[in-house]
Amino acid sequence: MHTTAQMLLKLKKVPNVIALQASKIKFPEKFKGTIIEKWADYWKNLFIDYRQMIQDLRTDIQDDPRKAFIWTTSLFGIYALAKNNPSEIDFKDKLRIIGNEMALVSEDCQNPTSINHLKFLNTCYNEGVIHYKSFGIASIMYTSELNSSCDLYKAHCSYLKPSYFSLPSRIVDVGLMGNWWNIYMKMASYDVKH
Template structure:
């Protein structure tokens, strides 16, 4: 099978050379369009041949690049979204309600109350970064039409953004929510 894959660029290249364009289309936009695709095919064929020789020359480097690309694809596929966050928040909140107040970890309960308050006020937001996601808060609701919401002089600075991040989602899990609510039924 590997021999067949190695023969594909040569077979396809010979097909491109064998195909002749009819005389009535010479000098038209159709010929230019065909030349464009022919040159594009030749470029990609040459790129694949160069890639094959690079892999044969340094297989360790090729394996590192392949592993890195596969890891990034895996992170992208398992990137949690806001629905996952809300689902996990509701699940944990339902479990916390069943625990008595003597056993309840107050830090976990306070964090859950804070997140519920942020959702009720509409100041919590979601942003996907491709391989990771963040949940962050703002000072005002999106539908708020106060002067403070429009004035550029009272907007929060970029340096205050890290302090407004509530949670970071990576590998299918919201890590801050997990960390703060792991032992919700252990009163410390």
């Protein structure tokens, strides 16, 4: 608590010290009324606005530290999720690794659920109906009925396209915190036949 108070005190002094130094700087007479003076005024006003924002932030932190802590942890949490958001390449790599590991296991020992899921994903990739969508902090892999290069009437007719309400049933996997969770759960016991 003592170090937090010292940090807030230093934050309080910094804008005043910088403002004092800025007021000591004099602008030459030959540049008055030119674009250089307008440019300098712009940066001076921008600095004043940011100084006021820092002072307001400091008072908000002092008034409600619990709220500031919640906001800070939320922002760091969102940053961590965005930083560890898995890509489609991660999904393909995981699929190849699992396929290679399952090839080493005897067919008598392979879990049928894992085998069927792996065959389904490989079939979707072969048909070109599996797609990737990133939401910044999480990603999904979903299937469509037709390949994007398909030129049938069904692909162009708006009445035959799937609705947004059918999207949850078409989601194959959800990626969050650097892992694809459905493939992780279905392949956890791929070498155990019940």
